[in-house]
Amino acid sequence: MGILHLVATPIGNLEDISARGLRTLREVRLIAAEDTRHTRQLLTHFDIHTPLTSYYEHNKLSKLDAILAALAEGDVALVSDAGTPAINDPGYELVKAALAAGHTVSPVPGASAPIAALAASGLPTEAFLYLGYLPRKGGERRALLGSVAELPYTLIFLETPHRLMESLDDLLSLPGGTPAGAGRQMAAARELTKLHEQIVRGSVGEVKAHFTANEPRGEFTLVVEGKKMSDGGRWPDEQLQAAIRAGLKAGKPGKELAAELAKVSGWPRREVYSLIIAKKQ
Numbered sequence: 001m002g003i004l005h006l007v008a009t010p011i012g013n014l015e016d017i018s019a020r021g022l023r024t025l026r027e028v029r030l031i032a033a034e035d036t037r038h039t040r041q042l043l044t045h046f047d048i049h050t051p052l053t054s055y056y057e058h059n060k061l062s063k064l065d066a067i068l069a070a071l072a073e074g075d076v077a078l079v080s081d082a083g084t085p086a087i088n089d090p091g092y093e094l095v096k097a098a099l100a101a102g103h104t105v106s107p108v109p110g111a112s113a114p115i116a117a118l119a120a121s122g123l124p125t126e127a128f129l130y131l132g133y134l135p136r137k138g139g140e141r142r143a144l145l146g147s148v149a150e151l152p153y154t155l156i157f158l159e160t161p162h163r164l165m166e167s168l169d170d171l172l173s174l175p176g177g178t179p180a181g182a183g184r185q186m187a188a189a190r191e192l193t194k195l196h197e198q199i200v201r202g203s204v205g206e207v208k209a210h211f212t213a214n215e216p217r218g219e220f221t222l223v224v225e226g227k228k229m230s231d232g233g234r235w236p237d238e239q240l241q242a243a244i245r246a247g248l249k250a251g252k253p254g255k256e257l258a259a260e261l262a263k264v265s266g267w268p269r270r271e272v273y274s275l276i277i278a279k280k281q
Contacts, residue, residue: 001071001072001102001103001104002029002070002071002072002073002074002075002076002103003071003075003076003103003104003105003106004071004075004076004077004078004094004095004098004103004104004105004106005024005028005075005076005077005078005106005107005108006077006078006084006085006086006091006095006105006106006107006108007021007024007025007077007078007079007085007108007110008021008083008084008085008107008108008109008110008111008112009021009039009042009079009080009081009082009083009085009110009111010042010082010111010193011082011083011111011112011113011116011192011193012082012191012192012193012194012197013193013194014042014045016110016111016193017042017046017110017111018108018109018110020108021108021110022046022048024077024108025043025046025048025050025077025079026048026050027075028050028074028075028076028077029050029051029070029073029074029075029076030050030051030052030053030067030070030074030076030077031043031050031051031052031053031076031077031078031079032053032054032055032063032067032076032077032078032079032094033052033053033054033055033079033080034054034055034056034079034080034081034085034089034090034091035054035056035081036052036053036054038081039052039079039081040052050077053066053067053070055067055078055090055091055094056089056090057089057090060090060093060094061093064093064094064097067094068097068098068101068103071098071101071103077108078091078094078095082111082113083110083111083112083113084107084109084110084111084112087112087114088132088133088158111193113158113189113192113219113221114130114156114158114221116189116192116193116221117156117187117189117192117199117221117222117223118154118156118223120187120189120199121154121186121187121189121199121201121223122187122201123154123185123186123187123223123224123225124154124225124226125154126260127152127153127154127226127260128153128154128155128156129148129151129153129154129155129156129226129246129250130156131144131148131155131156131157132157132158133157133158133159133160134157134158134159134163134167134222136163138166138170141166141167141170142170142173145170145171145173145174148246149174149175149176149227150175150227150238150239150242150243151226151227151242151243151246152226152227152228152243152260152261152264152265153226153246154223154224154225154226155222155223155224155225155226156221156222156223156224157221157222157224158219158220158221158222159219159220159221159222160219160220161190161215161216161217161218161219161220162216164188164211164216164220165208165211165212165216167222168204168207168208168211169208171183171184171186171204171222171224172204172205172208174204174224174227175227176225176227176228182203182204182205182206183203183204183205184203184204184224184225185201185202185203185224185225186201186202186203186204186207186222186223186224186225187199187200187201187207187222187223188200188207188211188220188221188222188223189220189221189222189223190216190217190218190219190220190221191217191218191219192221194218196217196218204224226264227239228264234265234266234267235265235266235267239265240261240265240267240272240275241275241279243261243265244257244261244272244275244276244279245279247260247261247276248276248279248280254273254276254277254280255273257272257276258272258273258276
């Protein structure tokens with residue numbers, strides 16, 4: 001049976017792709033691409049002639065059988081327009097179907113805008129929560145931000161240029177920011193690995209001021225400071241319980257989650273772990 005290879009592609013600079021990624025794209029019998037026109041440009045640049053088929057949001061279900069049939073004959077590569085496939089794109093459905101059919105799914109790691117932005121943000125990296133695109137509607141966006149406002153993890157979001165200012169306004173409302181209402185520390189990364197790459201760091205208010213004076217352009221990855229424990233005190237029980245729920249939902253092992261939360265919450269690790277076990281039961 002064939003292997004489904006999840007091949008990360010460039011997020012900007014064509015040199016983002018790995019040697020292994022290029023070899024895989026040459027060797028598979030078929031490439032399933034989010035946008036065949038976009039992927040064909042990449043293949044042409046590297047002189048790769050593997051057959052292409054489209055696999056995107058509006059045909060993801062109708063194309064499953066054809067791609068699974070190709071997998072029965074040999075290896076298939078899945079690519080998105082940019083970055084790691086199956087993250088914020090319909091590749092997730094294909095991965096599930098391939099696994100259910102008994103195929104091996106193998107990642108070919110490479111570029112990822114959220115991880116690149118986090119690494120360069122200057123914010124804590126030991127524990128983070130990636131939440132994809134912020135909701136388009138203001139009410140839904142504020143509800144999401146409210147649900148993670150008390151969590152200690154560095155937060156990562158994606159945003160479009162025309163909604164950036166509204167989202168920055170909503171981020172200003174998060175508790176635990178710097179004095180004078182400037183908001184938490186953050187980094188707004190745009191055009192990562194491209195010619196006009198830019199990472200603006202500072203408080204939410206400072207980042208907003210920058211893009212008030214400079215029109216937002218390109219896709220953004222927003223990295224936002226997590227909630228800090230105030231005055232070295234101990235978190236309220238409700239805040240700790242919310243962090244435990246979020247950590248378990250994200251699939252963190254109990255002991256790892258207990259160690260992380262003990263560092264930031266002021267609660268003893270043993271007590272945190274006991275609460276985690278109780279929550280699991």
